[in-house]
Amino acid sequence: QKEVEQNSGPLSVPEGAIASLNCTYSDRGSQSFFWYRQYSGKSPELIMSIYSNGDKEDGRFTAQLNKASQYVSLLIRDSQPSDSATYLCAAGATGGYNKLIFGAGTRLAVHP
Amino acid sequence: DAGVTQSPTHLIKTRGQHVTLRCSPISGHKSVSWYQQVLGQGPQFIFQYYEKEERGRGNFPDRFSARQFPNYSSELNVNALLLGDSALYLCASRGGQGDSAFFGQGTRLTVV
Numbered sequence: 446q447k448e449v450e451q452n453s454g455p456l457s458v459p460e461g462a463i464a465s466l467n468c469t470y471s472d473r474g475s476q477s478f479f480w481y482r483q484y485s486g487k488s489p490e491l492i493m494s495i496y497s498n499g500d501k502e503d504g505r506f507t508a509q510l511n512k513a514s515q516y517v518s519l520l521i522r523d524s525q526p527s528d529s530a531t532y533l534c535a536a537g538a539t540g541g542y543n544k545l546i547f548g549a550g551t552r553l554a555v556h557p
Numbered sequence: 558d559a560g561v562t563q564s565p566t567h568l569i570k571t572r573g574q575h576v577t578l579r580c581s582p583i584s585g586h587k588s589v590s591w592y593q594q595v596l597g598q599g600p601q602f603i604f605q606y607y608e609k610e611e612r613g614r615g616n617f618p619d620r621f622s623a624r625q626f627p628n629y630s631s632e633l634n635v636n637a638l639l640l641g642d643s644a645l646y647l648c649a650s651r652g653g654q655g656d657s658a659f660f661g662q663g664t665r666l667t668v669v
Binding site: 449476477479481487488489490491494496533535537538540543544545546547548549550 | 588590592597598599600601602605607612613615645647649651654655656657658659660661662663
């Protein structure tokens with residue numbers, strides 16, 4: 446059973462700090478990785494995609510991928526209370542179709 | 558440009574009934590996937606359709622079925638509803654293999 450593991454949290458950070466969210470995956474063949482933000486009662490919203498080892502930056506968000514360690518992370522700089530949400534990590538499954546395997550999510554709370 | 562649209566947004570059904578959920582992908586996207594998200598968990602893959610053909614199926618019973626139409630919209634059908642089918646049902650649209658998946662607002666199904 447291919448899995449994606451995340452710490453459920455809550456991860457509590459003060460406003461303006463860096464929030465660091467982590468994820469590990471078991472399918473060595475996965476080539477695509479995604480971070481989604483999900484507010485309570487809403488659907489997941491795509492934040493970042495990453496396909497190659499290293500860092501990818503988009504505004505206040507940086508995704509990091511290490512395929513050798515099967516590890517993906519998301520850094521949120523200058524965290525704002527509006528960033529408080531559940532962050533879902535997803536890995537693209539191998540097998541020739543577009544299945545995503547999701548972790549259970551990490552709840553982030555940014556306090557003023 | 559319209560995003561992924563799902564209908565209805567909320568639905569209450571009785572055990573044993575049947576339900577049909579609908580999804581229209583982003584214009585130009587030919588891949589539609591369905592996910593079930595139970596409270597406190599990440600989305601679980603149900604089906605993927607591409608070019609009107611089923612390309613993948615998750616670990617769900619035969620009570621779940623789906624289809625994709627010539628205009629790439631899709632329906633998810635669930636027969637003989639159980640209380641455990643209560644969940645947020647998400648439709649995801651992708652342009653191609655490995656591309657980012659964009660979710661609709663979801664259908665909240667409650668089975669009583």
